[in-house]
Amino acid sequence: MRLLLKNVRLETGYLYEQSFVTATKTELFDVLIENGIFVEIAPSIEVNDAVVVDANMQLLIPSFKEMHTHIDKTYFSGEWKAPTIATEGIFSRFKEEALLLPKQLDVAEDRAHAMVQHYIKNGHTHIRTHVNVDPQIETKHIDIVKRVLDSYQDQITYEIVAFPQHGLLRNGPSFLTIMEKALQMGATHIGGVDPALVDRNSSEVIKTTFQLAEKYGVGIDIHLHEQNTLGEFDIQLILNEMEQRSFKKDVTISHAFALADLPEKSLNPLITRMAANQVGLTTTIPIGAGPITIPVKYLYDKGVKVAFGHDSLVDHWSPFGSGDTIQKLNQFIERFGYIDEWHIGQSLKYATGGITPLNLTGEQQWPKTGDTANALLVDAVSSAHLIARRCPISTVLSKGKVIHKEEIELKGEFR
Known part of the structure; x- marks a missing residue:
């Protein structure tokens, strides 16, 4: 089965002021998944034989x-x-x-x-x-x-x-x-x-x-x-x-x-x-x-x-216990006093098996073609925003298959 995610927000880099990270850059992409693998990531993808899901500018992050x-x-x-x-x-x-x-x-x-x-x-x-x-x-x-x-x-x-x-x-x-x-x-x-x-x-x-x-x-x-x-x-x-x-x-x-x-x-x-x-x-x-x-x-x-x-x-x-790993990450950053975009966003790796969309210097490293399509669509504009504001999950993907989906009110950066 092929799944095409349209209008997906992906992290692409960091914005800096005086060598400090002040924000996370994102862009919109289409993401094609086949046989549980990311096979194409591009600004626009058109195919005839895929199930199409409109992400409505939600952020794609690795699953937990x-x-x-x-x-x-x-x-x-x-x-x-x-x-x-x-x-x-x-x-x-x-x-x-x-x-x-x-x-x-x-x-x-x-x-x-x-x-x-x-x-x-x-x-x-x-x-x-x-x-x-x-x-x-x-x-x-x-x-x-x-x-x-x-x-x-x-x-x-x-x-x-x-x-x-x-x-x-x-x-x-x-x-x-x-x-x-x-x-x-x-x-x-x-x-x-x-x-x-x-x-x-x-x-x-x-x-x-x-x-x-x-x-x-x-x-x-x-x-x-x-x-x-x-x-x-x-x-x-x-x-x-x-x-x-x-x-x-x-x-x-x-x-x-x-x-x-x-x-x-x-x-x-x-x-x-x-x-x-x-x-x-x-x-x-x-x-x-x-x-x-x-x-x-x-x-x-x-x-x-x-x-x-x-x-x-x-x-x-x-x-x-809550089972809510976004809450757990939020607890972590508060416990250790992390309040800036870089420290908060990089904390995602403790919940994902070490994967973050951006590496330490802001180079995009996930998702890449060939990666297993275990991912979440979340109503957030960056990993840091997700963790700090405890933004909600709308869609859970496991090996390219939607295994959970719920309707949420999309607020984007205003959460």
Whole structure:
């Protein structure tokens, strides 16, 4: 199928005053998509055999990637329920899940569908979800989530992290058999959580995690909430295993709170090593009393790829998720005080897998012919405008196919 987008606004460069970027230049183009690929971009394109969509001067931007969520355990689309106070920290949640998750099995599939549909509506064409594998649920959630995500294969791509939420080793040798079964059911990654705190055996947990990843040919995505030198210690252990094994699969550290409060003399050599090993980070841009927001741009500029995720929409851990990545980007720029066109616009990359329409010097780099046509039409005049004013999405394209569309009042630059 061919799709022709008419009157599309594309970013073409920056405007400068005294070497400072003051605005983003845009021009109108027609964009032809065939077999899921951008095949022609020109001021005017006329063809006879394409479905035509008039963009009405809306901005075309890359679609979003949700890189950290839990679609298997959620209250989303169900009745309102606030989380309880965790008097024993993470261990309170383990006890809670042992009772709660089996009770939610009857609604887990419907709620996972609702979350995926919500993410699509909000501009996501890729989802990485962590999925509980624990002594009570065993592999039931993996089965549910795989079935749900498979039903959206013509709309999104996905990754599944087999997540030992209640620890990897503390539940005994029989639990490792359950984990191995999960890794044979379609998981793309093996997860983990705070090995020093939860299992009290960082070295053995991390070693076993890498052994299983190698055995089943999967990547690794570990939750690390441990702060300061304890978190640093676990990150160093992860890097040690990568280097000793020459591990080449994807490795991600989620949250990585330690990077928010390490002194510079400890932080810099650590992130240099992370960049050399291509370790990625995922963050929700958390707000809290302590130093838990990692220095995103500093890390990215040092070569560590950073991506944003929502973690949850609403569940027994937190009531605050939205699934709205434009809101997440807005939260990020406000948190770090970015108010100018360049800093705001370049922040888009944390939501798109590193893609921005303009590179750092203002050269157009997306879309190009040959690129996969995963894109959004938004009522904005630049990436910066989109993020700062939280402009709405009208159309979601996945591999050149319209997978979501809604009527919005077009206001353009006056939003």
